[in-house]
Amino acid sequence: MLKATVVVRLKEGVDDPEGKTIRHSLNLLGFESVRDVRVARVYEVILDSSPEDARREVEEMVRKLLVNPVIHDYEVRVEEL
Amino acid sequence: MLKATVVVRLKEGVDDPEGKTIRHSLNLLGFESVRDVRVARVYEVILDSSPEDARREVEEMVRKLLVNPVIHDYEVRVEEL
Structure with missing residues (x-):
């Protein structure tokens, strides 16, 4: 079995409303040192195939499914389980 | 400036409906080797404070905000920008 880890980030310059909301909430909670928050997603895919x-x-x-190349950058890592 | 990277995963045994949906979609798209998909979130927090x-x-x-300890595991990495 293999585990593929796909990290999907919004490209630089693409608006991240969720990150902005979290930044705002953190500032309101008293974390005034927070300047920016970006949110990324990680897909861990367990595969039964050869490396x-x-x-x-x-x-x-x-x-086909996980990334929209207009707004996302991504990286893939494959490791044996 | 510092960047803190917080990776938030569902704990083992906690149901991941989004991961299941993605797995199902991937199987339907012909990726029959896919056995499981788990989704995690990454928060990249830019901070103006000392390490x-x-x-x-x-x-x-x-x-206070990013993790629900009942269902989530997390890891934190802090690096200088």
Whole structure:
């Protein structure tokens, strides 16, 4: 079994309303040193395939479902379980 | 400036409906090797404080806003920008 970890971030310059809301809430809670918050998502995909196939499959999953290339950057890591 | 990275995961055994939906979608798209998907969130918090204060502040943010200890595990990393 393999675990592919896909980290999906909003690109620099793309508005992050959720991050802004969290920053605002943290400031209101008294955390005045907080300047910015960005939110990213991590997909941990457990795969039953070979390491060579996994890399290709995950890149295809990213393209077909997990990432919108207009607004997202992403990185993929594959490791054996 | 410092960047604190807070990774928030659902605990083992806690149901992840979003992950299940993604797994199901991936299977439907033909990715039959996918056995499980878990979704985590990453908060990147930019802080204007000292490294010593930052660690303590972030632990407090985690407790007050970012994490529900009943269902979440988390890890914190602090680095200078």
